Amino acid sequence: MEKPFDCIVIGAGHAGSEAALAAAGMGLRVAIITMDAERVALMPCNPSIGGIGKGHLVKEIDALGGWMARLADETLIQIKMLNRSKGPAVQALRAQIDKRKYGAKMAKLLLRAGISRIPGTVSGIKKEGTGILGVELEDGRGHRSSVVILTTGTFLNGRLVIGDTEIAGGRMGEAPARALSGSLKELGFELGRLQTATPPRLDGRSVDYSKMEIQPGDPGPLSFSGSSKPRKTPNIPCFLTYTNEATHKKLLGLMHLSPIKTGIIESRGPRNCPSIDRKVVNFPEKARHPVFIEPEGLETNEVYLQGLTTALPAKAQLEVVRSTPGLERAKMVRPGYAVEYDYVIASQLKPNLETKLVDGLFMAGQVVGTTGYEEAAALGLLAGINAALKVKGKPPLVLERSQAYMGVLVDDLVTKEHAEPYRMYTSRAEHRLILRGDNADLRLSKIGHELGLISKERMELVERKRRAILVETAGLKSTRLVPSQANNEALRALKSSGIKRPTSLAEILRRPEVCHDELEASFPKLYEDFRKGEKVSADAKKIVETEIKYEGYTKRQMEQVKRQKKMEERLIPEGTDFHELHGLSFRAREGLARVGPRSLGQATRVPGVTPADALALLIHLERKKRSADE
Numbered sequence: 001m002e003k004p005f006d007c008i009v010i011g012a013g014h015a016g017s018e019a020a021l022a023a024a025g026m027g028l029r030v031a032i033i034t035m036d037a038e039r040v041a042l043m044p045c046n047p048s049i050g051g052i053g054k055g056h057l058v059k060e061i062d063a064l065g066g067w068m069a070r071l072a073d074e075t076l077i078q079i080k081m082l083n084r085s086k087g088p089a090v091q092a093l094r095a096q097i098d099k100r101k102y103g104a105k106m107a108k109l110l111l112r113a114g115i116s117r118i119p120g121t122v123s124g125i126k127k128e129g130t131g132i133l134g135v136e137l138e139d140g141r142g143h144r145s146s147v148v149i150l151t152t153g154t155f156l157n158g159r160l161v162i163g164d165t166e167i168a169g170g171r172m173g174e175a176p177a178r179a180l181s182g183s184l185k186e187l188g189f190e191l192g193r194l195q196t197a198t199p200p201r202l203d204g205r206s207v208d209y210s211k212m213e214i215q216p217g218d219p220g221p222l223s224f225s226g227s228s229k230p231r232k233t234p235n236i237p238c239f240l241t242y243t244n245e246a247t248h249k250k251l252l253g254l255m256h257l258s259p260i261k262t263g264i265i266e267s268r269g270p271r272n273c274p275s276i277d278r279k280v281v282n283f284p285e286k287a288r289h290p291v292f293i294e295p296e297g298l299e300t301n302e303v304y305l306q307g308l309t310t311a312l313p314a315k316a317q318l319e320v321v322r323s324t325p326g327l328e329r330a331k332m333v334r335p336g337y338a339v340e341y342d343y344v345i346a347s348q349l350k351p352n353l354e355t356k357l358v359d360g361l362f363m364a365g366q367v368v369g370t371t372g373y374e375e376a377a378a379l380g381l382l383a384g385i386n387a388a389l390k391v392k393g394k395p396p397l398v399l400e401r402s403q404a405y406m407g408v409l410v411d412d413l414v415t416k417e418h419a420e421p422y423r424m425y426t427s428r429a430e431h432r433l434i435l436r437g438d439n440a441d442l443r444l445s446k447i448g449h450e451l452g453l454i455s456k457e458r459m460e461l462v463e464r465k466r467r468a469i470l471v472e473t474a475g476l477k478s479t480r481l482v483p484s485q486a487n488n489e490a491l492r493a494l495k496s497s498g499i500k501r502p503t504s505l506a507e508i509l510r511r512p513e514v515c516h517d518e519l520e521a522s523f524p525k526l527y528e529d530f531r532k533g534e535k536v537s538a539d540a541k542k543i544v545e546t547e548i549k550y551e552g553y554t555k556r557q558m559e560q561v562k563r564q565k566k567m568e569e570r571l572i573p574e575g576t577d578f579h580e581l582h583g584l585s586f587r588a589r590e591g592l593a594r595v596g597p598r599s600l601g602q603a604t605r606v607p608g609v610t611p612a613d614a615l616a617l618l619i620h621l622e623r624k625k626r627s628a629d630e
Contacts, residue, residue, distance in 0.1 A: 004144035005031045007387050008135055010122050012040045014373045015151035015365030015380030017106050018066050022384030023149075024113040025065065025453050028391055031116040031143065033135065035155075035174060041071075041106035043099040043373060044171050045198045047296045047304050050224065052082060053424040054374040055092030056405045059437040061374075062225045063444035064406075065453025066381040067109060068374070069224035075101040077236040077298055078217035088546045089432040093224055096217070096238065098297035118143065123179035125150075125187060125361060132360030138179060147387040149362040151380055154196065156342035156367060157181040161259045162335055163313030172337060181342045188357050190345050194421050195267040196371060197275055197309045197338040200317050203331040204303040207293060211326035212239040215292065226441050227458055236295050239326070242288040243276070243308075247323040251280045254316045259338065265311065267340050268420040270371045275309045275338075276320065291324060302333055311338035343369050346413040347595050352386040352396035353379065353410065356596065362387050368413060371421035378406050385451060397447070400568065402431045402561040404444060415595055415605045431557050433550060438543050442466055468536045472544045475530025476506040490522040509548050516545040567601035570621055583616030592617075 007023045009016045012034035024030045034040070049072045050058050062069030076095040083091045110117065120141065125148065126133040134144035155170030155177045170176045181191060215238040221230035258277045259265045269275075274282070279289050292306035308324070310317055314335035321327050346368040348356055353368075355361045364379035386396050399407035408429045413422060426432050435443070445462045448454035454462075481487055481502055491502070494514055502508045505526065509519055520527050520541075536544075547554065578584065578592040587608035597603040600621065604614045 004134070004146070005029050005116070006145065006391050007031070007147050007149065007384075008033060008143055008145040009149045009151060009384075010135065011151035011153060011155070011365070011367075012037070012110075012117075013151060013153045013365060013376060014041050014068070015153070015367075015376040015383070016149070017041045017110060018061070018068065018377045018380035019149045019151060019362075019364060019384035019387070020115050021067055021109060021113055022065070022381050022453060023388045024115050026385065026388035026392075026451060028388050030113075031118050031145070032110065033118045033120055033122055033137070033143075035119070035121055035177075037117045037119055038107070039103070039174070040110065041103045042171070043097065043102060045196075046306060047099045047294055048094060048096050049076075049373060050092060050094040051374075052090060052092050053405070053426045053428070054372060055082070055094060055224075056426070056435065056437050056440070057374040057378045057409070057424055058093070058224050059440035060404050060406050060444055061378055061381055062227075063440040063448060063454075064381060064385070065448035065451065066377060067106070068377045070228060071102055071105050071109075072097060073223045073225050073228040074105060077234045077295065078238065079220060079222045079233060080218040081222060087433075088436055088438070088550070090426045092426075092437055093222060095224070096236065096294060098299075100297050100299070121175070121177055121180075122152075123177075124183035125180075125358065127187065127358050127361075130359050132358055146391050147360045147362060149364060149380075149383050149387055150344075150367055151363070151365045151376070151383070152177055152180065153366045153376070154339050154341040156184075156191075158339055158341045161265055161311050161338045161340065163257055163259065163311070163316070164262065164264065165313075166264065169339070170341065171339065172334070176341075184344065189348060189355070191342045192345050192369070193267040193340060194343050194366075194369065195265055195269040195338055195340045196273075196366075196421060197269060197311055198336050199305040199307075199309040200321060200332050200336040201296070201302050201304060201334045202293075202321070202327070203333055204293075204295065204301045206329055206331040207239075207303065208326045208328065209239050209293075212241045212293065214238075215240050226445075226461065234298065236298070238295070239293040241291050241293065241324055241326045243291060243324055244288055247320060248280050250320055250323045251277060254312060254319070255281070257313055257316050259311050265338055265340065269338070270421045270423055272423050273309060273371075275311065276307070277310055277312065293326075305336075308336070310336045312336075341366070343367055345369070346418070347415070349414050350396075351398045351410055351414055351598060351602075352389075353383045354386065354390070354396075360390065366421070369418050369422055370409075370413070371423050375409060375422065375424055378409060382406060382410065385453075388451075397451075399444075400565075401429070402434070402564065404440075405429055405435055408435075411602065411605065415597065415602055417607050431561060433553055434557050434561075436546070438539060438546070442469075442543075465537065465540050468534055468540045469543055469547075471531060471534050472536055472540065473506075473547065475527070476509060476544070476548065477504055479505050479526050479530055481505070481508075487523075494518065494522055506548050509545060510551075512549065516541045564601055567604065568599045570600035570618070572597055572599060572603065572617075572621065573624070581616065581620055583619070584613050585610065588613035 006028035078096040120137040124136040158170035158176035160167040362383040364383040365376035591606040591608040
């Protein structure tokens with residue numbers, strides 16, 4: 001074997017790239033093994049980053065020192081804030097990305113970080129005793145490493161399907177990693193089988209946009225990263241059309257050719273993104289389904305059909321496409337296809353993403369059952385951080401559910417059962433009001449700075465923002481409104497007619513119809529007095545407004561967090577034999593043995609564990625504690 005690396009990353013997708021950069025940023029000598037060194041951080045499906053839940057992850061990746069947010073800001077061609085009319089917990093950024101530029105910039109980052117790129121396909125994971133030794137490639141080469149991070153995406157024993165045609169591959173035009181699945185099984189890992197799919201791509205010049213609704217981005221400037229400088233974006237529009245009765249009739253007539261119907265595809269795909277075949281069958285009452293036409297970049301005519309995912313034969317796909325308004329003369333550049341692949345069931349991972357079976361082997365991304373670039377990047381970043389911490393002999397980083405969406409993501413994966421690819425939603429986070437995108441840096445940047453991934457200058461900006469929020473909040477709550485002609489006139493000018501005699505500015509701001517900027521414009525002198533020259537950014541002012549308006553709700557959530565924290569602190573000894581514990585139901589014993597929860601709190605989230613089971617487990621822990629104290 002060659003001279004050992006500190007860390008080897010298998011795969012150069014979004015998970016692998018973030019993992020390699022994090023480990024290198026923390027001082028490790030890193031190598032990344034990829035089949036094609038030119039296809040780094042590829043976006044093989046939709047040309048976008050962010051969205052509800054996913055956008056929150058991107059903000060958190062940035063706050064910890066990852067790169068997705070910064071590269072998205074540099075390569076976006078449109079950006080908008082979703083759910084502006086709804087509460088702040090579910091508002092999130094979504095951007096259309098120039099796919100080729102994103103990958104090219106990531107490739108340059110990997111080179112600049114001094115990460116060795118090794119071309120090839122990994123055939124096996126090698127261990128010595130219970131710990132990692134290194135990897136072996138199909139051509140016989142071997143590489144030793146202190147830690148290995150597996151981020152193979154959809155390539156493990158991958159199979160592409162178009163109609164009745166089956167092609168071995170992890171993505172179109174790329175070979176699968178077949179031998180690696182066997183190696184993982186030999187090591188004792190339990191594998192499952194999942195499926196995902198992508199829609200056909202069209203030549204945008206063949207689309208009649210006059211029959212569609214234009215979908216522009218926000219005028220901006222908006223950005224994912226706290227370190228990005230505001231800039232004018234191209235604001236290239238997307239377009240919206242709908243399937244119709246003719247489309248559905250066409251699909252029903254072609255359904256016998258669908259690999260889902262014929263049984264060629266048996267594994268489960270993501271429920272949130274079903275194929276148009278499934279939509280028509282599962283929702284016969286719907287007269288139409290939306291189809292978004294999304295550009296893939298500034299230097300390509302290719303467009304993506306969001307909402308027309310299918311693995312029908314190519315000729316049948318074109319018939320379906322051309323039955324949709326505005327696409328009657330469409331030219332198909334590439335057909336859609338489905339891909340089936342092996343994945344490692346995530347309950348075999350510890351909360352730091354290290355495997356339970358092989359010490360020093362970490363996993364992240366679709367290989368552990370997720371879907372989406374954002375989920376992959378978030379897991380890759382955490383895996384890279386924890387791999388580096390392990391090499392340095394430091395405690396792992398495990399984010400709590402109340403601390404970050406990334407904590408929810410990991411806990412859900414390693415604790416719960418999943419029959420389909422996992423996607424992040426805001427509804428998965430029980431503390432989402434305190435896990436907003438606008439406060440991700442306040443929650444996580446200190447951790448990133450301590451890890452060496454957030455610069456001193458960036459941290460100073462975060463702390464300045466934190467101070468401004470504290471000054472602003474305290475000033476609004478403590479500034480009393482003395483009755484005067486000027487104050488009375490200002491109040492009448494506001495939309496706060498329901499408040500007859502407000503005692504403070506904060507009381508006025510709690511009114512749902514009053515915004516922060518409007519209040520400041522009405523009482524500029526009072527703001528000047530309590531700010532005392534402190535500059536407050538628009539971002540900080542928005543956070544202050546949110547915290548004041550939702551103060552009662554956030555207080556209740558923080559009380560819930562405190563109660564839950566007590567359960568998370570009740571640790572369960574490693575090696576506990578749950579099958580031997582009295583008072584547990586059979587299903588609880590099976591679930592607890594499968595997951596091996598590290599705390600009572602995690603145990604309560606294991607599927608099949610009832611309140612009675614949790615109580616029985618608590619009694620057992622109390623008895624163990626008393627025995628140890630005696």
